[in-house]
Amino acid sequence: xxxxxxxxxxxxxxxxxxxxxxxxxxxxxxxxxxxxxxxxxxxxxxxxxxxxxxxxxxxxxxxxxxxxxxxxxxxxxxxxxxxxxxxxxxxxxxxxxxxxxxxxxxxxxxxxxxxxxxxxxxxxxxxxxxxxxxxxxxxxxxxxxxxxxxxxxxxxxxxxxxxxxxxxxxxxxxxxxxxxxxxxxxxxxxxxxxxxxxx
Amino acid sequence: xxxxxxxxxxxxxxxxxxxxxxxxxxxxxxxxxxxxxxxxxxxxxxxxxxxxxxxxxxxxxxxxxxxxxxxxxxxxxxxxxxxxxxxxxxxxxxxxxxxxxxxxxxxxxxxxxxxxxxxxxxxxxxxxxxxxxxxxxxxxxxxxxxxxxxxxxxxxxxxxxxxxxxxxxxxxxxxxxxxxxxxxxxxxxxxxxxxxxxx
DNA sequence: ATTATCTATAGATCTATAGATAATGC
DNA sequence: ATTATCTATAGATCTATAGATAATGC
Numbered sequence: 001x002x003x004x005x006x007x008x009x010x011x012x013x014x015x016x017x018x019x020x021x022x023x024x025x026x027x028x029x030x031x032x033x034x035x036x037x038x039x040x041x042x043x044x045x046x047x048x049x050x051x052x053x054x055x056x057x058x059x060x061x062x063x064x065x066x067x068x069x070x071x072x073x074x075x076x077x078x079x080x081x082x083x084x085x086x087x088x089x090x091x092x093x094x095x096x097x098x099x100x101x102x103x104x105x106x107x108x109x110x111x112x113x114x115x116x117x118x119x120x121x122x123x124x125x126x127x128x129x130x131x132x133x134x135x136x137x138x139x140x141x142x143x144x145x146x147x148x149x150x151x152x153x154x155x156x157x158x159x160x161x162x163x164x165x166x167x168x169x170x171x172x173x174x175x176x177x178x179x180x181x182x183x184x185x186x187x188x189x190x191x192x193x194x195x196x197x198x199x
Numbered sequence: 200x201x202x203x204x205x206x207x208x209x210x211x212x213x214x215x216x217x218x219x220x221x222x223x224x225x226x227x228x229x230x231x232x233x234x235x236x237x238x239x240x241x242x243x244x245x246x247x248x249x250x251x252x253x254x255x256x257x258x259x260x261x262x263x264x265x266x267x268x269x270x271x272x273x274x275x276x277x278x279x280x281x282x283x284x285x286x287x288x289x290x291x292x293x294x295x296x297x298x299x300x301x302x303x304x305x306x307x308x309x310x311x312x313x314x315x316x317x318x319x320x321x322x323x324x325x326x327x328x329x330x331x332x333x334x335x336x337x338x339x340x341x342x343x344x345x346x347x348x349x350x351x352x353x354x355x356x357x358x359x360x361x362x363x364x365x366x367x368x369x370x371x372x373x374x375x376x377x378x379x380x381x382x383x384x385x386x387x388x389x390x391x392x393x394x395x396x397x398x
Numbered sequence: 399a400t401t402a403t404c405t406a407t408a409g410a411t412c413t414a415t416a417g418a419t420a421a422t423g424c
Numbered sequence: 425a426t427t428a429t430c431t432a433t434a435g436a437t438c439t440a441t442a443g444a445t446a447a448t449g450c
Contacts, residue, residue: 001403011402108309151378182347202422242429
């Protein structure tokens with residue numbers, strides 16, 4: 001029954017990956033350890049050799065989910081128009097429909113607010129990375145502290161997808177995504193104009 | 200043990216009120232029927248004479264929560280500068296700290312996305328009311344369909360509070376709220392300028 | 399000898415239902 | 425007679441732990 005240390009570490013990573021997706025789909029309270037472990041091909045009994053508690057896994061899975069989402073932004077951002085490219089997939093009906101692999105801030109933001117400091121630390125680290133990436137795109141210098149324009153734009157993007165998911169009417173959802181995209185474009189081009197970098 | 204019909208109806212309303220607050224605090228999956236009923240001074244056994252299921256209560260409590268939040272907007276909105284007044288409390292550290300009585304879209308938006316059509320219908324109705332109220336404040340005519348500017352502004356407000364709650368660092372939270380407020384003011388004054396109503 | 403995973407289980411809690419009780423409503 | 429609420433419980437599920445097993449690592 002025992003497996004090698006390498007295999008055990010691989011299993012641990014698989015559990016974190018699976019949890020990062022299943023938590024986004026069902027919420028932290030919406031799925032149990034049994035189903036999380038089953039998703040990784042293991043049984044519930046193996047859990048506590050790998051993690052301290054369900055909260056511990058929630059923190060690690062949140063970190064993993066944010067990293068994965070950041071990777072998507074990096075991959076999508078083509079050099080010509082990185083913000084436009086990110087907006088195109090973030091503010092889309094595809095993203096609205098795909099909680100499992102979508103942005104964890106939207107999928108779990110309300111849940112994260114009820115969690116402990118560890119889960120919030122994972123979110124905070126991921127959110128800071130988003131802001132660092134957004135800053136230069138909207139005409140803000142690389143700075144220690146994130147800029148207000150990047151923060152407002154991220155808020156608009158997150159809010160638009162959250163609202164698009166909270167309603168039944170798909171036409172209304174589309175309008176939230178579209179309105180968000182237009183607003184972000186306005187805000188960002190105003191920023192770049194100030195720097196004399198309007199395209 | 201039996202109470203009058205009037206008392207029974209009062210009890211029902213109390214359960215809905217209590218649930219609208221406790222769901223915002225703990226999430227739909229984070230609190231059970233026993234504690235919900237205890238909050239209204241009843242026992243769990245009385246639940247199913249009043250509601251079809253927990254989902255049924257979730258839909259009714261969501262409706263109640265949105266109505267209550269809309270009431271707060273109406274109360275806060277002074278005629279001189281209604282948007283400014285709403286922003287002042289919505290994008291505040293007080294609102295960040297008070298999930299229980301705060302905006303249900305922020306407190307339960309991620310959860311609502313996982314719920315059935317009834318809960319989403321409650322959210323949709325409430326969100327449409329928010330938009331109807333916002334429209335005229337940002338220079339949009341009263342129309343059948345909500346305007347894009349109001350939708351973008353609501354997205355920014357919701358997103359800013361969601362992000363402010365998902366991080367540990369209070370300074371970062373404040374900056375999200377501040378950045379959201381400034382962005383909304385920019386967007387709305389641009390709207391009013393177009394209509395020649397700049398103050 | 400150590401240990402990663404398994405099966406089994408403790409003890410709590412969850413939603414929902416059943417039957418008893420006592421007050422209302424006719 | 426009806427019924428709003430109560431106590432009690434069914435049956436499922438939850439997190440966490442205990443002990444068995446079998447392969448690894450020394």
